[in-house]
Amino acid sequence: MNPSRPPAKGSSREDILxxxxxxxxxxxxxxxxxxxxxxxxxxxxxxxxxxFKTKEGLFEAMFARRSGAINRIRLARLDVMLARGKISVEDIVEALLRPTIEAGHDPSRGGGRFASLILAVSTAGGDWQKGLVARHYDPMAERFIAALMGALPGLDRAHATWGYLFIVGAALTQMAPTGRADRLSAGEASDEDTDAMLAQAVxxxxxxxxxLATVPPGDR
Amino acid sequence: MNPSRPPAKGSSREDILxxxxxxxxxxxxxxxxxxxxxxxxxxxxxxxxxxFKTKEGLFEAMFARRSGAINRIRLARLDVMLARGKISVEDIVEALLRPTIEAGHDPSRGGGRFASLILAVSTAGGDWQKGLVARHYDPMAERFIAALMGALPGLDRAHATWGYLFIVGAALTQMAPTGRADRLSAGEASDEDTDAMLAQAVxxxxxxxxxLATVPPGDR
DNA sequence: GATGGTCCTGATCGTATGATCAGTGAAAGC
DNA sequence: GCTTTCACTGATCATACGATCAGGACCATC
Known part of the structure; x- marks a missing residue:
């Protein structure tokens, strides 16, 4: 019953992930x-x-694999831009968001489903899930926050942090294809069209x- | 063991919710x-x-109670503003976001935890959960989208829809007190301070x- | 050709889950 | 005063869960 050739070594581990x-x-x-x-x-x-020993172990392995791949691309894009000198905010936002959308390695659909997963984990109450986000996303996030401050004089750390979190929240919630955009716009917008969504998000x-960078004198 | 007076009638149903x-x-x-x-x-x-018959029934009852209360306040605020004539975008956004934050009827903490719940439901894949959002949130959402279009000439339906979804996504993801803002900002921003967060979000x-309302000629 | 290691499986364990049901006590209606 | 209705409970059911275990197939190395 088993196919005579066992497939490429270590493939079942990836299949599981x-x-x-x-x-x-x-x-x-x-x-x-x-x-x-x-x-x-x-x-x-x-x-x-x-x-993977336990269910949590499997989840973290899967989470680390995918988030690591995405964040490597994000930071690579950011580094290229930083090396080139002057950067626009648009470039930074695009470097932050596009890799997540393109992260679907199955040809059929983008990384939308993974976006829901990040969202679920990052808003969950459990300590273990908070730790996951902190370990796998915070270092990348800090670099993007710094880049935002560099590109926008007048944007302090607090505002840059809020801005970063708003951006990620806004985009992530729209990556999962729920059909809600289609419904609310009477078909004039679609969450299947991730490219259009990303353009609007940027x-x-x-x-x-x-x-946020040009807050008047009395801010708070 | 039972207290001699059964408490206010129907109270246990609310206790369960x-x-x-x-x-x-x-x-x-x-x-x-x-x-x-x-x-x-x-x-x-x-x-x-x-x-409530089933677990799903209980969930929907709880979801309907809380979301109904929040959306009633949202729409009431919107109606007051519409009756007054000219509205600013800031007013609309505030009317949309503040009721969710203030929705915590337990004195200790705001509606942050409920925000995670909406998020989980609205990004979930299941048909039942999609239906929940559609039934309980879409009518309110459509009214706010229309209000946005009214306040910003040049904002068409598609852009207003994306804008609405971005706003809700950005704010909802920051309402749950995860401690992430504190961490990333080195303490200069805090997700415990929901008023400050809301001000930035607006x-x-x-x-x-x-x-989004002033998209140049060539849009997409 | 025995030994040891790695990848992998079927069977099974104890437990926690959502749901059901027969029944209790108290108030309401007649 | 009897019955009906309502809010509520303890006990129990079948099922699905995460995890474990003993072992099999395969492939190196000596």
Missing amino acids: DAAETVFAARGFEGASMRAIAEAAKVAQALLHYH IFASAGLRA | DAAETVFAARGFEGASMRAIAEAAKVAQALLHYH IFASAGLRA
Whole structure:
């Protein structure tokens, strides 16, 4: 019954991570079951525990793999721009947002489902989930916040932080294809068209940042 | 053991909804158990099924109660402003965001935890959860989108929809007290200070909206 | 050709879950 | 005073969960 050739070495581990990504994104951490992931990966359930020990271990491995890939691209883009000298806010925002959208390594759909996962993790109450975000995203976030302050004189640390968080929140919530944009706009906007969404997000966020950078005398 | 006076009639039903709000917000839909909710409400677990039939029924009842209360306030504020004539974008954004923050009816903490819940529901993949958002939020959303278009000539339906969604996404993700703002800003911003956050959000969002309203000739 | 290691499986464990049901006590209606 | 209705409970059900375990297949190395 087993195919005579075992496939490329170590492939089942990646298969599990792929399946975990799909199932976790669709049903959340608690909603996803090890059985469903194993079935999606077409391996025995015990193999998940063999590779990742616990459900949390599997989740973190999957989370680290994908977020690491995205953040490497983000920082690479940022470094290229910084090396070139003067940067526009638009460039920074685009470097921050586009890699997440393009992160879908399955050809069919972009990284929208992973976006919901980040969102769920980053707004969750649990300490473990907070730790995940802190470990895997904070270092990258600090570099982008610094870059924003560099590009916009007048933007202090507090405002740059709020700006960064607003941008990520605004964009992340729109990456999952929920069909809500289509519904509310009577079809004139669509969350399937991630490129159009990103273009609007860049305009929206950049203007918002510039406004935060020019707070009048009495701010708070 | 039972107190001789049964408390104010129908109070245990509200107690259950209160407890459900707390537990669902802290652990998510799948992570929350009927047992934990019953314990928090200090009633027998079977009573939850007596009042709400299923776990989904309980969730929807709790969701409807809280979102209804928030949206009533939102729309009331909007109507007052519309009746007064000219409206600023800032007013609309504030009318949209502040009620959610102030929605905490427990004195200790604001509606931050409920914000995570909306977020989880609105980005979830399940059809049932999409339906929840559509039923309980879309009518209110459409009125605010229309108001935005009224206040900003040049803002068409598609852009107003994106703007609305960006605003809600940006603000909602910052309402849950995760401590992330404090961390990233080295203490100069805090997500405990929801008033400061809201002030920044209004500045950020209003500028973003104005930018979306003044898209040059070649848009997309 | 035995040994050891790695990848992988089927069967099974204890537990926690959502849901159901028969029944209790008290108020309301007649 | 009897019955009906309502709010509520403790006990229990079937199921699905995460995790574990003993072992099998394969492939090196000696």
